[in-house]
Amino acid sequence: SQFGAYVTGVDLNDISDDDIDRLKAAVWRHKVVVVKSQANLDPKKQWELVTKFDPKATDGHSHGSIEKFRAKGGLLAQGRDVVGIPGAENVRLIGKGFQGEDHFGIKNHTVERGLSNDFHAVPPPPGDFEKGITRFQRWHIDAPLYGKDPAWFTSLRCIRLPRGDDLTIEWADGSGMSMRSPPGRTAFFSTSQLYSMLTEEEKRLVDHSWVEYAPYPYKWIERCKGNSNGLGLAAGVSFGVG
Secondary structure, eight states, rough: OOEEEEOSSTTSOOOOOOHHHHHHHHHHHOOEEEEEOOTTHHHHHHHHHHHHTTTTTSSSSSSOOOOHHHHHOHHHHHTTEEEEEEEEEEEEEEEEEEESSTTTESSSEEEEOOGGGGGGOOOOOOOHHHTTEEEEEOOSSSSSSSOOOOOOOOOOOOOOOOOSSSEEEEOOSSOOOOEEOOOOOOOOOHHHHHHTTHHHHHHHEEEEEEEESSSSSHHTTTTTOOTTTSSSEEEEEEOOOO
């Protein structure tokens, strides 16, 4: 499989147009590209890089402006704590806990966020969770699925990871499969590779199908809970309303 690649020897704060073209080609080929050693990356340069990947894209975050997000949740759920980096508001801060006295201009901010397992209708038993047994929270693509086309390119920069022993991630799909991983990682899988594993009949079904989401899908599912394998919503289960 050609899925996933590492890139070294490039400074995204000062990257040439030729290197941008090469990096873009690597993303198209490998889908997920990890650019190493970017501890000093300026958030403005992060956004600039994404816009150079797709110059024809509209100049804005696909989830909506920070102002709309704070007022109504943008195109996502209303209860999310989302902050844009000052001067680079299309780069959004996500995480948990105190973010420091000055995080690229965001002063003394604490992100309130529950456990990832809270999303599941049937979370791991507390005893298993204390032993480091967990699951994939929610498989998704970075798109609002309403009002805007999905972006061709998206970027994620990790500033600080949680520390601790490796976790056991259960597939929770009845297969008994599991894997070990350090805490705080983000998992990716290749839909291109998945497509190649389909039968010819399944491929014809995919090739000739369309999907149409309800308006503002994240708003009407924001109180729903998910299946244990991170795929789809659990029928008839929702968060309580206080």
